[in-house]
Amino acid sequence: MxxxxxxxxxxxxxxxxxxxxxxxxxxxxxxxxxxxxxxxxxxxxxxxxxxxxxxxxxxxxxxxxxxxxxxxxxxxxxxxxxxxxxxxxxxxxxxxxxxxxxxxxxxxxxxxxxxxxxxxxxxRIFNRYQTDFIYQYPAERVMQDVRDYTEKGKYLEISSYLSRNLVAVSGEMDVIREMKKKVRQARGISLFTMDRLIHCKxxxxxxxxxxxxxxxxxxxxxxxxxxxxxxxxxxxxxxxxxxxxxxxxxxxxxxxxxxxxxxxxxxxxxxxxxxxxxxxxxxxxxxxxxxxxxxxxxxxxxxx
Incomplete structure (x- = not known):
């Protein structure tokens, strides 16, 4: 084996x-x-x-x-x-x-x-950005959220695809705060938040x-x-x-x-x-x- x-x-x-x-x-x-x-x-x-x-x-x-x-x-x-x-x-x-x-x-x-x-x-004032790990909130839905925020001129990016129901997103603090609220409303879980950007453009x-x-x-x-x-x-x-x-x-x-x-x-x-x-x-x-x-x-x- x-x-x-x-x-x-x-x-x-x-x-x-x-x-x-x-x-x-x-x-x-x-x-x-x-x-x-x-x-x-x-x-x-x-x-x-x-x-x-x-x-x-x-x-x-x-x-x-x-x-x-x-x-x-x-x-x-x-x-x-x-x-x-x-x-x-x-x-x-x-x-x-x-x-x-x-x-x-x-x-x-x-x-x-x-x-x-x-x-x-x-x-570069990147300390205003965070990364949040999201669980039980489908990656497909996160991708739609990224598109929606991008259309509004706000920054949000998927920085880790760990499984279909576990991803990490990086963005400005206010956007991450809104995302965490969306996730809770959908009965998903914000596992933990890092006060830094990771794996993003x-x-x-x-x-x-x-x-x-x-x-x-x-x-x-x-x-x-x-x-x-x-x-x-x-x-x-x-x-x-x-x-x-x-x-x-x-x-x-x-x-x-x-x-x-x-x-x-x-x-x-x-x-x-x-x-x-x-x-x-x-x-x-x-x-x-x-x-x-x-x-x-x-x-x-x-x-x-």
Whole structure:
């Protein structure tokens, strides 16, 4: 039976939510120690003190937590996948896991990319924009809403197609507020809202800046197992294509159905969903046998 590891994209989580894993799990201790050696400061302490506005630190901690969980899964849950799919920021984690990117380069790349993105958004008043994840509100209806707002001269864009009933939309705060009201009236659910834009055309310029100033300084290697793009479903084995993937998700929407189609064509039957706090277990269970590896999973068994 062919298997794949899936690394979900970044989702907001505070230190207390993963505190037990970070402080008591041997795999977490090992990976935070590696990060400290590279960064020159304690990421664990920085994460403990971080607020929601500290994008850079929160993403670095998410990366280390997920890699520690993958390490744990390899030794305790027979995680030996033939393929890897990282969604959104999970692609960065996938690049490290498959050996395409070193941990040191991933930490530097993540911090520098996010720092430039945050400054760019602030300078262009993009802090007036949000992204909302909507559940049980059909994608077809969201697409009509986008057309309606566009005709009114208001900005709204679908930034993630995760399933027929789960999408993410990016737009101005007042439009997102109206959308959340529409969703509630239709008995849908606004799962969570991020005070930033993701995967949308308005980020094309920052994509070019990050590509020129950050990604151009990092070398990628061929992955030990193929990666699958969550943007167009392509199979990635060439370093330049993995590098491009990590840039393309700035301004290209996630299209999970295309990744799933490729996974099925590859004969994948079981998926390990690895990472903190994720909806990807239920998303993947629509098409595959799923084993979820989370901080809670690791805390229930002996540490490494």
């Amino acid at each position: 062919k298997t794949a590891v899936v690394f979900p994209g970044f989702s907001p989580s505070s230190y207390p939510e993963v505190q037990e894993f970070i402080e008591s799990n041997g795999y977490a201790e090992k990976w935070y120690s590696r990060a400290e050696d590279i960064l020159g400061y304690s990421l664990k302490e920085a994460f403990r003190e971080a607020t929601e506005a500290d994008w850079e630190i929160n993403e670095l901690a998410f990366l280390i937590n997920t890699l520690a969980l993958a390490d744990y899964a390899g030794e305790n849950h027979s995680l030996t996948p033939e393929y890897c799919m990282g969604s959104s920021f999970g692609g960065m984690i996938g690049a490290v896991y498959t050996g395409s990117l070193s941990l040191a380069d991933a930490l530097w790349l993540s911090y520098q990319s996010t720092n430039r993105e945050k400054r760019y958004m602030t300078e 308005k980020l094309k310029e920052i994509k070019e800046v990050v590509g020129r100033e950050v990604h151009s300084r990092v070398s990628f290697r061929p992955p030990r197992i193929p990666m699958i793009s969550d943007i167009d479903g392509s199979i990635l084995v060439e370093p330049v294509k993995i590098k491009n993937l990590l840039l393309d998700w700035f301004d290209q929407p996630v299209r999970m159905h295309l990744a799933k189609t490729t996974m099925k064509k590859c004969g994948i039957e079981k998926v390990f969903v690895v990472g903190p706090r994720s909806i990807f277990g239920s998303l993947m269970s629509e098409d595959f046998s799923v084993e979820v590896i989370s901080p809670e999973t690791a805390c229930q068994t002996a540490t490494g």
